[in-house]
Amino acid sequence: MNAHFALLALPLPLFSEFSYLIPPSLAGKIQVGSLVEVEFKNRRLLGWVVALQEESPPGLEIKEILRLAPVAPLSAGGLLWTKILSQLYLTPWGMMLSFFTPALLPSFWDSAGKRVFSGSHTEASEESFSIPPQGMNFFVFQEKFGRKKKKWEKLIKNGVLRREEETLEVAETTYPRKDSGWWSIATRKERESFLLSFVEKMQEENRKALLVFPDFRALDYFTSFVENQFPQLRVIKYDSRLASRRRFLAYKLAEEGDFDLILGTRGSIFLPARDLYYHVVFDPEDKGHYSDRPPFHDTFRLLHEKVKIKGGSLEVVGITPSLSMYHFLSTQEFRKRDFPVLSRASAPPVNLISYEKKWGSSLTFSVRKAILQVLNEKGRVLIWVQKRGYTPALGCRDCGFYYVCPHCGVAFRYYKETRSLICPLCGKKEEIDLFCPRCGGVWLEGWGEGVEKVGEEMKKAFSHQQVVVIDSEKEGEAEEPLSSSILVGTSLLLREEILQGASLLVIWSLEDWLYLPDINAKEEFYLSLQRIQALLGLASPVPPRIFIQGRKGMEKEMSQFLQPPRDFYPPLLEKRKILGYPPYEVLARVVKRYRNRGKDELVLRKLKSSLEEKGIEVGGPFPAQGRKWGEESEEITIHYTRERAEEVFNVVSQFFSREGKRKGEWRIEVEF
DNA sequence: AGCACGCCGACT
DNA sequence: GTCGGCGTGCTC
Numbered sequence: 001m002n003a004h005f006a007l008l009a010l011p012l013p014l015f016s017e018f019s020y021l022i023p024p025s026l027a028g029k030i031q032v033g034s035l036v037e038v039e040f041k042n043r044r045l046l047g048w049v050v051a052l053q054e055e056s057p058p059g060l061e062i063k064e065i066l067r068l069a070p071v072a073p074l075s076a077g078g079l080l081w082t083k084i085l086s087q088l089y090l091t092p093w094g095m096m097l098s099f100f101t102p103a104l105l106p107s108f109w110d111s112a113g114k115r116v117f118s119g120s121h122t123e124a125s126e127e128s129f130s131i132p133p134q135g136m137n138f139f140v141f142q143e144k145f146g147r148k149k150k151k152w153e154k155l156i157k158n159g160v161l162r163r164e165e166e167t168l169e170v171a172e173t174t175y176p177r178k179d180s181g182w183w184s185i186a187t188r189k190e191r192e193s194f195l196l197s198f199v200e201k202m203q204e205e206n207r208k209a210l211l212v213f214p215d216f217r218a219l220d221y222f223t224s225f226v227e228n229q230f231p232q233l234r235v236i237k238y239d240s241r242l243a244s245r246r247r248f249l250a251y252k253l254a255e256e257g258d259f260d261l262i263l264g265t266r267g268s269i270f271l272p273a274r275d276l277y278y279h280v281v282f283d284p285e286d287k288g289h290y291s292d293r294p295p296f297h298d299t300f301r302l303l304h305e306k307v308k309i310k311g312g313s314l315e316v317v318g319i320t321p322s323l324s325m326y327h328f329l330s331t332q333e334f335r336k337r338d339f340p341v342l343s344r345a346s347a348p349p350v351n352l353i354s355y356e357k358k359w360g361s362s363l364t365f366s367v368r369k370a371i372l373q374v375l376n377e378k379g380r381v382l383i384w385v386q387k388r389g390y391t392p393a394l395g396c397r398d399c400g401f402y403y404v405c406p407h408c409g410v411a412f413r414y415y416k417e418t419r420s421l422i423c424p425l426c427g428k429k430e431e432i433d434l435f436c437p438r439c440g441g442v443w444l445e446g447w448g449e450g451v452e453k454v455g456e457e458m459k460k461a462f463s464h465q466q467v468v469v470i471d472s473e474k475e476g477e478a479e480e481p482l483s484s485s486i487l488v489g490t491s492l493l494l495r496e497e498i499l500q501g502a503s504l505l506v507i508w509s510l511e512d513w514l515y516l517p518d519i520n521a522k523e524e525f526y527l528s529l530q531r532i533q534a535l536l537g538l539a540s541p542v543p544p545r546i547f548i549q550g551r552k553g554m555e556k557e558m559s560q561f562l563q564p565p566r567d568f569y570p571p572l573l574e575k576r577k578i579l580g581y582p583p584y585e586v587l588a589r590v591v592k593r594y595r596n597r598g599k600d601e602l603v604l605r606k607l608k609s610s611l612e613e614k615g616i617e618v619g620g621p622f623p624a625q626g627r628k629w630g631e632e633s634e635e636i637t638i639h640y641t642r643e644r645a646e647e648v649f650n651v652v653s654q655f656f657s658r659e660g661k662r663k664g665e666w667r668i669e670v671e672f
Numbered sequence: 673a674g675c676a677c678g679c680c681g682a683c684t
Numbered sequence: 685g686t687c688g689g690c691g692t693g694c695t696c
Contacts, residue, residue, distance in 0.1 A: 005696090007696090008696080010696090012695085016696095018695075018696040019696050040695065040696075042675070042676085043675080057696075060696055061696080062696055063696060673695105677691105677692090677693085677694105678693105680688105680689085681688090682688095682689105683685105683688105684686085684687095
């Protein structure tokens with residue numbers, strides 16, 4: 001069979017693929033899964049070949065493929081993986097595939113397209129290049145032995161080295177068994193001993209592994225640990241800090257299977273790692289594992305889909321299972337792994353302190369007393385505050401006016417030092433007025449307490465102590481906050497190094513956590529509390545304690561958060577089952593930003609009815625909640641079972657290739 | 673997405 | 685008289 005055309009998935013937000021002509025020079029070289037460069041609307045793009053075609057679509061002038069990229073084609077399994085992901089996340093295939101596309105600088109093409117071998121002329125040269133019998137990619141060779149163009153050309157001429165065109169074949173390994181597990185391991189020390197036994201096991205079995213961490217800090221720490229413990233291992237460390245050359249080297253080594261272990265952050269899961277059996281994800285709920293753009297996919301779910309298709313194992317390491325992991329454990333999709341934990345004597349005691357009515361500061365007498373006591377014992381105090389900035393809102397004392405972001409419809413957050421307002425959803429900045437813009441009143445005041453304000457209050461209340469505020473924005477700056485005696489901060493405080501050295505943690509106001517609109521807020525708070533209980537004060541000289549301040553009458557609500565997972569999760573899961581929410585069903589939101597309200601509403605309704613024609617449940621249109629575009633946008637919500645994901649994808653993609661080109665912005669978010 | 677083509681306002 | 689705004693259409 002001789003295909004003349006290739007169907008390409010290009011990195012465009014379009015739900016369609018494009019046909020290109022295979023030039024005679026590339027006939028037979030291009031296969032399904034190849035990466036090629038083409039011209040598209042006066043630009044050059046890299047696209048993956050998703051099918052070969054005998055015929056071209058009629059009535060079109062088809063352009064030629066310009067060149068074949070010097071990387072191995074994606075395997076059938078790999079292609080299927082990306083296809084399934086694109087369907088699940090209602091994202092164009094080419095957009096999903098673009099995560100897997102290496103950044104190829106112009107200078108890489110030539111060398112990466114060639115391969116070197118030891119030549120027949122085995123001159124006892126002053127240097128020996130340990131080139132394996134199967135040869136070495138020339139790009140890799142130059143990264144290992146230096147980019148010395150003249151020298152290599154000479155050696156090739158002499159016959160010391162032999163260089164050929166690289167022919168890259170599909171390397172597909174699938175493992176028959178899927179075997180995934182959950183490990184509950186809290187501390188770094190314990191995770192080190194987990195890694196010791198894990199790497200030993202992996203070596204015994206002669207298998208390769210990928211370890212994915214949520215941030216650079218953890219990655220750096222465990223990479224140097226592994227490298228010190230196992231100096232003979234071939235380790236690839238991969239994260240977004242790599243320069244392009246090193247990044248592509250990692251890509252090539254992974255592709256070639258020239259590694260034993262890959263350690264990386266989120267992006268490392270897209271490497272074409274050959275013969276990978278083990279996938280280990282640390283702290284899967286951490287924000288670092290989530291893409292920051294719609295559809296917000298994450299390491300855990302991506303790898304979970306991978307092992308479903310290609311086999312192997314997905315091992316998840318965390319402190320407490322999340323709601324979805326708890327569900328997977330009860331359905332046996334994941335198995336609970338046992339690890340000998342050097343368990344702590346007992347979790348720190350939790351004290352609930354209620355205030356009747358807030359005026360000024362929320363600092364209660366009991367908490368103040370506890371803080372003084374800890375300071376007296378030379379312990380460190382952490383104050384955990386939910387809101388960032390100075391106050392979560394700024395308004396007029398006289399008329400009740402408060403500043404609202406014009407396009408998100410939520411209160412602006414107030415920052416005192418800069419006298420500025422920032423929208424917590426879209427980041428829009430505004431200056432504040434001298435007088436109330438509505439009534440001209442002179443008293444503008446902040447409502448509620450953010451970290452900065454609490455910090456200010458603590459400085460006043462404990463004026464002889466060093467109080468440091470950690471707001472997420474200044475993460476990098478205050479590298480050594482550990483020396484202060486009182487630390488006030490948002491969730492950034494919950495880092496292991498900070499928690500373990502502290503003797504007292506105060507949750508400033510419980511209601512700030514419980515009355516969040518987000519459906520996942522409860523779970524997030526629960527996991528944070530579990531984390532605190534596991535790590536607080538492990539290295540503190542004083543037995544650690546937890547104080548929670550909350551409005552009177554919240555005791556009952558609080559007590560649920562002190563339950564173990566087997567009591568905390570089932571009612572939440574039951575509720576989600578009834579509502580058709582994840583993890584039972586897929587929940588997709590299609591948000592449309594309006595320009596012309598009347599017309600645009602019709603367009604959303606049209607999508608809704610074409611889904612309903614297929615018997616798929618759709619809610620809305622509602623005013624869009626939560627993220628950006630608040631008031632000028634509407635959304636529909638789609639519920640469906642996993643089995644119908646492909647069907648929904650087809651309806652949505654058809655809809656968008658017809659109607660999506662209409663003016664206006666869309667966004668799609670999916671949870672499952 | 674990106675880029676060209678097209679039709680209306682303030683400018684050397 | 686032109687530069688340039690972004691609304692609209694299209695991409696193998």
